[in-house]
Amino acid sequence: MLLDANDLDHGAVLDADLCIAGAGAAGITLALQFLDSGRSVLLLEGGGLKRETDVQNLYAGTSDEPLADGYPLMSRLRLLGGTTNHWIGACLTFDPIDFTARDWVPDSGWPFERSELRPYYMRAAEVAGISPPAFDDVDPTLFEGSMIGVKQTQGHARRFGEVYREQLEEAPALRLVLNANVVRVALGQDAGSVEQLDLATLGGKRLAARAKCFVLALGGIENSRMLLVSDDVQSTGVGNAHDLVGRYWMDHSGFPVAAVCVSDRDRTLVTYRPQGGRVLRLNEEIQRRHRLVNCGLMFNHVPLIEDTRHALLRDGAWQRLAPYLEDSGIRPESSLLGRFDRHRDDKLYYRRFSLLPEQIPTPDSRVTLGTAEDPFGLRRVHMQWSLPPETYRTARKTAELFAEDLGRRGLGRVAVDFDALEGAVYQPGFHHMGGTRMHPDPRQGVVDGQCRVHSVANLYLAGSSVFPTSSYANPTFTILAMTLRLADYLASRLGREA
Amino acid sequence: MKITRRGVLLGVLAASGGVLAYQRFPWEVAQRSEMHDFLFRLLEVVAVPHPLKVGEAHLRATPGLKGQPQKLLDAVFTDLLPLAPRGTVEELATAMRDKARRQFETGDVMTVSTWILARAEVELCALIALDRRPVR
Numbered sequence: 001m002l003l004d005a006n007d008l009d010h011g012a013v014l015d016a017d018l019c020i021a022g023a024g025a026a027g028i029t030l031a032l033q034f035l036d037s038g039r040s041v042l043l044l045e046g047g048g049l050k051r052e053t054d055v056q057n058l059y060a061g062t063s064d065e066p067l068a069d070g071y072p073l074m075s076r077l078r079l080l081g082g083t084t085n086h087w088i089g090a091c092l093t094f095d096p097i098d099f100t101a102r103d104w105v106p107d108s109g110w111p112f113e114r115s116e117l118r119p120y121y122m123r124a125a126e127v128a129g130i131s132p133p134a135f136d137d138v139d140p141t142l143f144e145g146s147m148i149g150v151k152q153t154q155g156h157a158r159r160f161g162e163v164y165r166e167q168l169e170e171a172p173a174l175r176l177v178l179n180a181n182v183v184r185v186a187l188g189q190d191a192g193s194v195e196q197l198d199l200a201t202l203g204g205k206r207l208a209a210r211a212k213c214f215v216l217a218l219g220g221i222e223n224s225r226m227l228l229v230s231d232d233v234q235s236t237g238v239g240n241a242h243d244l245v246g247r248y249w250m251d252h253s254g255f256p257v258a259a260v261c262v263s264d265r266d267r268t269l270v271t272y273r274p275q276g277g278r279v280l281r282l283n284e285e286i287q288r289r290h291r292l293v294n295c296g297l298m299f300n301h302v303p304l305i306e307d308t309r310h311a312l313l314r315d316g317a318w319q320r321l322a323p324y325l326e327d328s329g330i331r332p333e334s335s336l337l338g339r340f341d342r343h344r345d346d347k348l349y350y351r352r353f354s355l356l357p358e359q360i361p362t363p364d365s366r367v368t369l370g371t372a373e374d375p376f377g378l379r380r381v382h383m384q385w386s387l388p389p390e391t392y393r394t395a396r397k398t399a400e401l402f403a404e405d406l407g408r409r410g411l412g413r414v415a416v417d418f419d420a421l422e423g424a425v426y427q428p429g430f431h432h433m434g435g436t437r438m439h440p441d442p443r444q445g446v447v448d449g450q451c452r453v454h455s456v457a458n459l460y461l462a463g464s465s466v467f468p469t470s471s472y473a474n475p476t477f478t479i480l481a482m483t484l485r486l487a488d489y490l491a492s493r494l495g496r497e498a
Numbered sequence: 499m500k501i502t503r504r505g506v507l508l509g510v511l512a513a514s515g516g517v518l519a520y521q522r523f524p525w526e527v528a529q530r531s532e533m534h535d536f537l538f539r540l541l542e543v544v545a546v547p548h549p550l551k552v553g554e555a556h557l558r559a560t561p562g563l564k565g566q567p568q569k570l571l572d573a574v575f576t577d578l579l580p581l582a583p584r585g586t587v588e589e590l591a592t593a594m595r596d597k598a599r600r601q602f603e604t605g606d607v608m609t610v611s612t613w614i615l616a617r618a619e620v621e622l623c624a625l626i627a628l629d630r631r632p633v634r
Contacts, residue, residue, distance in 0.1 A: 404614070407616060413546070414613070414614050415612040415613045417612050418609070
């Protein structure tokens with residue numbers, strides 16, 4: 001059933017077994033798992049069916065450099081389907097090493113290994129509309145014996161609001177409520193459980209949602225913000241007894257500062273494409289040996305391809321040889337070019353690529369509350385993004401090792417503008433992660449291994465805000481897998497409690 | 499020296515026929531266009547990107563090399579020639595590729611003008627850049 005909070009009575013209270021706040025990739029995926037479960041589900045969405053300016057402006061906030069002030073507003077979307085409405089659809093599994101505690105990466109390690117997520121990645125493929133994902137490296141022969149692995153990316157743009165709206169509307173036990181903005185996570189007086197979510201519409205109505213279990217799936221920024229602004233029972237906010245909410249926030253940063261030159265016989269490297277294509281990265285043994293974080297190498301969308309003849313001529317060979325050729329009476333067009341044409345199969349191809357290092361988790365990179373308030377009187381978000389210098393070392397070293405590996409095997413040569421890398425202004429990837437990180441120890445994480453807020457018995461968080469580390473891979477596919485894992489757990493819990 | 503069609507053809511023939519066996523190839527001879535052209539062809543087959551940019555950058559960073567072309571020739575070709583008995587571009591290119599791979603294996607690489615290259619490749623580029631002639 002599809003409802004609009006604007007049409008409900010002021011003061012209405014909505015009840016369900018499960019209340020999910022946020023109808024983006026995580027929220028919709030979670031709701032879909034309960035369609036035939038016999039459980040009643042409330043799926044709350046702050047936006048409507050279309051993007052509307054006043055609704056979208058609820059996401060406005062401020063940022064410290066290098067992020068622009070417009071970042072919180074522009075990097076996410078508030079409508080049914082959430083940020084999938086500008087998702088390019090790239091699906092890629094995280095690597096096993098992303099889940100591992102690495103002594104050279106502070107605060108790394110997930111509460112489980114990637115194998116735990118494997119069956120959920122398989123199910124996530126159905127949700128994302130792709131073939132089963134490849135967990136192992138593809139093209140093993142191309143890089144056999146090398147330090148490079150190749151991951152396969154799949155996917156296409158998929159607007160979850162459009163794709164799944166009908167299913168959600170027709171589900172008898174599910175109510176999808178649009179324009180229902182969560183404005184407070186209301187804890188009981190013992191602060192040990194959530195009593196209700198307070199809701200509001202921009203038209204001034206106030207409502208409430210009550211359930212046995214609550215899931216915040218508001219996104220990689222808003223999950224933190226909602227816990228922080230809900231400070232009426234606990235002054236530091238919900239689940240923030242150890243000052244962790246909002247910290248360890250992450251985004252991907254790409255450094256488009258490198259190029260690869262390969263000869264004709266190694267053209268396979270040039271034809272790699274980022275979308276529906278492949279991402280290269282150093283294998284785990286090399287990462288361990290050099291104490292590097294995970295870093296992808298992705299060829300840019302627009303290839304720059306030249307052949308040797310043109311490259312040499314542009315380098316000045318033409319001008320330098322021309323006088324002699326003119327003296328000899330030989331027309332350059334027919335002789336010089338003709339001679340190079342004999343080697344026309346030895347073309348060179350140039351292609352730019354980006355270095356995509358995993359962001360090293362750091363508590364100084366965080367979501368905080370600014371001074372400005374939104375129309376509901378809630379403090380707007382203020383972002384502080386920090387990339388530790390080790391990130392640059394990883395990007396640089398990865399490029400060097402990549403260059404040496406290609407050179408050793410005669411596959412090509414690599415150029416990296418190290419000056420540009422050192423002085424690069426971070427370009428965020430709009431991949432919000434962290435802020436409510438997962439860790440079994442409440443002093444080190446906001447949620448436990450099942451994504452439950454440590455101090456609150458019935459409050460769960462879905463989405464990339466729980467990621468302890470970021471990999472280099474696009475996060476959405478792992479969001480889906482993690483959400484399916486959470487769905488199984490919640491189904492089990494609700495079943496027990498019934 | 500005036501270059502004629504015949505001279506160019508002879509030069510190319512000489513170059514592709516054995517780099518004049520190198521030992522008989524003093525720098526003054528190497529300045530001739532046929533050597534220049536030969537080096538370009540070698541670079542082309544070896545597939546080194548942007549040779550002039552790389553060579554000029556290396557010469558700027560290593561000013562002492564400008565007066566010592568023989569040193570560069572020695573560095574690039576001395577251990578290649580025994581591997582190229584016929585002295586053809588293809589033979590030398592194969593030997594050059596192998597040398598570059600060995601240098602990548604041992605970490606004997608240089609970053610010049612943003613390119614990460616084997617030392618021998620950089621020196622080959624420097625030879626090209628050193629043999630600069632005025633543009634008319």
